[in-house]
Amino acid sequence: MGASSPMAKGWCTLEKQKRILAIDDERINLRVIGGLLRNLGHEPILTESFTEARGLLDASIDLVLLDVMMPETDGFTVARRIREMPGVSDVPIIMVTALTSKQDRLKAVEAGANDFISKPIDLTELRVRMGSLLKMKESQDEVKRYQAELEEMVAVRTSALKMALENVKESQRTILSAHLETIHRLAAAAEFKDEETADHIQRMSRYCALLAFRLGLPDAEVDLILQASPMHDIGKIGIPDSILLKPAKLTPEEWEVMKKHTIFGARILGESNFELLRVGEIIAMAHHEKWDGSGYPKGLAGEDIPLYGRICAVADVFDALTSKRPYKEAFSNEKSLAIMRAGRGSHFDPRILDTFFADFERVEEIQKEFLV
Known part of the structure; x- marks a missing residue:
């Protein structure tokens, strides 16, 4: 050594x-x-x-x-x-x-x-x-220490970023919830003016969502239709009570005024950057169009009618037929379905109406859940 x-x-x-x-x-x-x-x-x-x-x-x-x-x-x-x-x-x-x-x-x-x-x-x-x-x-x-410090820094910043994103998401959820509540209250105001109840909004919107789901639309679109369809008659706010609540048949002149609720609704919801309101605008304008072109306000026919409007047309007519109105008593499901079946290919998109009939058990479950 x-x-x-x-x-x-x-x-x-x-x-x-x-x-x-x-x-x-x-x-x-x-x-x-x-x-x-x-x-x-x-x-x-x-x-x-x-x-x-x-x-x-x-x-x-x-x-x-x-x-x-x-x-x-x-x-x-x-x-x-x-x-x-x-x-x-x-x-x-x-x-x-x-x-x-x-x-x-x-x-x-x-x-x-x-x-x-x-x-x-x-x-x-x-x-x-x-x-x-x-x-x-x-x-x-030294490299290991640097890597450990870097990993710790990344972990801290990632955690902070996740927290920030969660805060943003929570804020977005809160804002969306506030938007939806405002929209639903506005829609309810229109419905109550027509002597209907919030149950009509609940039933009709869920019929629409069911149809959208059965037609294979993406989940995001199904949710959009669920949230936007309650706004379909929001334009009735602009219709005079003397016409809206009239217990008798409307005159041709009164009927022309009534039909304008589609245009009023589209104007109320139009020119928005909020996707939900844009879908609501489409539904408000198109839900009274008919497959054969005889509907209003634009007289669109077939697939020129926006899909959301065609879906809403089936859901809205069924609930209108089975609900009490100032000018009529509620029809039974059987009679309502017979009336709607007669409108297959004229009033309603055949494929959407057939989808509605095919899952009618679920329709009845929704109907009972939100029964007036």
Whole structure:
């Protein structure tokens, strides 16, 4: 073994103390290695077996000095096992060996060793060989610290972003809820003026949503129709009570005024950036159009009538037929369906009407749920 030197002591005072794990089955060798490491200003961690070393090897260890020739488990096997250990697999390993053949050194490299040092150990050689590896370990640790700090920063910012997004979503939900409540109250005002109840709005909007779902529309559109269809008659606010509440048949002149509730509704809801109101505008304008073109206000026919209007037409007529109005008593479901069946292909889109009939059990469930 080499003796200590003033140069070695001077060198170590410039370096931060490192923790070096030495594994050797001979105690005399460990004492010598421990003395050399302390002379270089490092903290030696000494053990005679890999079994014990497993408990000592953690992220605080900066380098491993590993004897090759050990009876229990040779150094090659120990090196391979260290390379498989989570968290410490990249720790630098220097093999301490009396073996000098090229084959032995290649075997050590394959096992995971970074460098070799021959017995007897020379202090200067030990300092030099350890120096470059310890600097490499410092760089690795610095990268790990940076990555950990970066991950922590990303986690904190991600958490803050998620919280901000949740706050935005909650604000949007609150705003949407307020919009919907305002819209439904406005729609209810129109319905109450017509001596109807909020139950009509609930039934009719759910009939519309059921039809939209059965027709295969996306969930987002189904929800839009559910929320927008209550606005279909919002334009009745602009119709005089003398016409709206008249218990007898309207005159042709009065009927022309009544038909304008579709236009009034579209004007009330029109020119909005809010998608829900835009859908409401379409429904308000189109729900009295008829498949054969005899409806109002535009006399549209077939698929020129917006789909939302065609859906609403079926739902609205069924609920109107089965509800009491100032000018009529409520019809039975059977009579109402017979009237609607007669309008297949003239008043109603055949496909939508057939869909309504096909799921009439669910229609009746909705009807009973919101029975006046």
